Amino acid sequence: MSTAQHVGRATDRAAHLDRVKVLLVAAIIAVHGVVGYSAWEGAWAYQPVREVALATVTEMAIGTLLLPALLFVMGVFFLVSGLVVPGSLDRRGPRGFARGRLLRLGVPYAVWVLLVWPAVVWAPRRVAGWDATYWEMFVGAEPFLDAGAMWFVGVLLLYSLVYAAWRGVQDRRGAVVGRAGPGGAPVGARSLAILAGTVSVATALVRTVLPFDSHQVAELQVWQWPQYAALFGLGVVAARRGGLGPVPGTTRRAAGRMAAVALAAYAALFATVVARGLDPTEVFARPVPAPEALALALLEGPLAVGASVWVLALAQRRLNRPLGGRAVAVARSAYAAYLVQGVVLLGAALALRPVPVVAEVKALVVATVGVIGSFALGSLLVRRTPVGRVL
Numbered sequence: 001m002s003t004a005q006h007v008g009r010a011t012d013r014a015a016h017l018d019r020v021k022v023l024l025v026a027a028i029i030a031v032h033g034v035v036g037y038s039a040w041e042g043a044w045a046y047q048p049v050r051e052v053a054l055a056t057v058t059e060m061a062i063g064t065l066l067l068p069a070l071l072f073v074m075g076v077f078f079l080v081s082g083l084v085v086p087g088s089l090d091r092r093g094p095r096g097f098a099r100g101r102l103l104r105l106g107v108p109y110a111v112w113v114l115l116v117w118p119a120v121v122w123a124p125r126r127v128a129g130w131d132a133t134y135w136e137m138f139v140g141a142e143p144f145l146d147a148g149a150m151w152f153v154g155v156l157l158l159y160s161l162v163y164a165a166w167r168g169v170q171d172r173r174g175a176v177v178g179r180a181g182p183g184g185a186p187v188g189a190r191s192l193a194i195l196a197g198t199v200s201v202a203t204a205l206v207r208t209v210l211p212f213d214s215h216q217v218a219e220l221q222v223w224q225w226p227q228y229a230a231l232f233g234l235g236v237v238a239a240r241r242g243g244l245g246p247v248p249g250t251t252r253r254a255a256g257r258m259a260a261v262a263l264a265a266y267a268a269l270f271a272t273v274v275a276r277g278l279d280p281t282e283v284f285a286r287p288v289p290a291p292e293a294l295a296l297a298l299l300e301g302p303l304a305v306g307a308s309v310w311v312l313a314l315a316q317r318r319l320n321r322p323l324g325g326r327a328v329a330v331a332r333s334a335y336a337a338y339l340v341q342g343v344v345l346l347g348a349a350l351a352l353r354p355v356p357v358v359a360e361v362k363a364l365v366v367a368t369v370g371v372i373g374s375f376a377l378g379s380l381l382v383r384r385t386p387v388g389r390v391l
Contacts, residue, residue, distance in 0.1 A: 015323045016315040017080050018331035024076060025334045026371045029341045032149065033367030034062065036349055037359040040281060042215070045121050045148065045342065046349045049128035052359040060274075067280065068266050071296075072259075072304040074152060074224070075231045079308045081156055082235020083244070085163060094168035098161055104390055105157040108339055112150045113218065114138075120148070120342045127350055143215040148342055151219040159232050187234070187243035189254030192305055195230055196258060200301030202226035207288040207297050214285070227304045234305075247313035255313065258306030262299050269295050329379055336378030336391045344373040 036046035037054050040063075054062070089097040118138040125132050147154055203226045210216065210223040221228075238244035247255075273280045273292060283292045323331060348369040352362050382388040 014316075014320060016318075016320040017084065018323060018327075018334075019319040020076065020080060020311065020315045022331055022334050024073065025338050026375070028073070028149070029337065029345065029370045029374050030367040031066065032341060033345050033348070033370040034363040035066075036345065036366065037363045038062070044345075046124055046346055049124045049130070050349075050359070051128075051353055052357075052362065054359045054363065058360055063280065064270065067270065067284075068263055068303065071266075071300050072227075072307040075227050075304040075308045076311050077152065078156070078159075078228045079231040079235045079312060081159075082232040082237075083239045084235075085160060085232075086236055086239040089164060089167055094164045094171060098164040101157055101160045101164070105153050105160070107390060109147070109150055109153045109157060112339065113145055113147045113154075117146065117148045117150070117342065120346055121146075124346055124350055127353065143217050143219055145218040147219045149338065151221055153339075154218055155220055155225075155228060156232075159229065163236060186248040187238060187251055187309075188248075189251060192251065192255055192258065192309060193302075195234060196301035196305040198301070199226050199230045199305060200298045202230075203300050204288050204294055204297040207293060209287070211287045212284045212293060212296060213281070224300075227300060231304065231308055234309075244309070244312060246316045247309060252310060252313035255306045255309035258302045259310055260306075262303035262306060266296070266299050266303065269299070329383075330375060333375055333379035333382050336381045336388075337374040338378075339391070340377050340381070341370060341374045344377060345370040348373065 032044045034054075035043040037050050037052065038047060038059055039053060040047065040059075088100070092100060118134055122132060122134045122137040125137070203224070206226060207223055212223060214223050216222050234244075244251075269292065270280055273283050283290075284296050286293045288294045288297055345366060348366045349362070352365060355362070378391075382391050
């Protein structure tokens with residue numbers, strides 16, 4: 001997700017940020033379409049009522065790719081969000097920015113959590129013959145006020161409001177806070193290493209209480225907040241001081257090495273767990289100081305920080321071409337696509353339910369229809385309806 005991050009009009013931001021946003025939103029939608037047919041409990045709303053299941057070898061292959069991605073992909077969104085937030089606040093002021101965030105993020109989040117998502121969860125269960133009411137899906141949700149994929153929007157709203165409040169305090173004190181822009185000292189390898197180490201230690205401490213992939217009220221994913229807060233903060237500081245615009249070559253290479261080493265260590269950890277005949281999702285979900293859970297927490301800092309900065313640098317180098325008219329429209333609809341993905345994905349899964357084909361085929365079709373349909377519906381909402389003023 002939001003993937004969905006702070007999504008302004010495409011003309012307001014660098015083209016590479018819009019392209020990163022579109023690619024990651026599309027990837028997240030596709031993954032949700034696939035894992036609905038997996039055995040991973042709670043992976044997606046369709047999973048409890050799936051009529052066919054992915055083969056064990058397919059699940060293993062997907063899990064091998066998805067677990068490390070889970071450790072950094074959403075961090076990229078928070079980094080990008082942090083990069084664009086200061087400029088927006090400079091233009092609107094703290095109060096105007098906070099009001100805009102409440103309208104753009106808070107209103108869709110509230111409507112989704114209180115009305116849409118319970119219905120989306122309820123519908124496939126009714127089709128599958130479950131004796132459950134819409135109200136039971138709402139009050140009995142686990143976690144309470146389950147937000148589905150919209151958890152990202154809720155966390156981003158919280159971070160944005162905290163930043164706006166801090167800026168408001170600085171303004172009242174008369175503190176000088178420079179406007180966002182380039183020209184500051186670059187973010188170096190040493191700074192990235194310190195940030196990665198801080199994230200690792202903080203993550204390990206948090207997971208003594210809230211283990212990996214645990215559930216909190218509103219599905220806020222607090223177990224990964226050290227990473228999210230650090231990368232959002234890095235984006236804010238970099239936007240203010242210009243340290244990542246663009247990412248220096250030495251920093252890019254250091255970030256890539258950091259991520260590669262962490263990924264290799266994760267692969268060794270994963271292989272060791274599997275070789276012992278254990279389920280990685282169960283082992284990693286144990287509270288720290290369980291050895292495997294502790295190792296995973298310590299790897300998260302260098303993997304998340306290194307990969308996020310490396311992806312940003314790659315996008316700056318490869319994806320910063322001017323957006324054409326169609327690309328602008330796609331970028332403009334990415335937030336809306338993230339919002340409506342649940343409706344499109346579950347609708348596609350239900351339509352395919354009576355078709356007698358294997359889960360792998362259904363997963364591929366649902367993922368494809370989900371991406372195309374979500375962006376198409378999102379574009380329609382943005383261009384043709386009043387809600388486009390918010391989205």
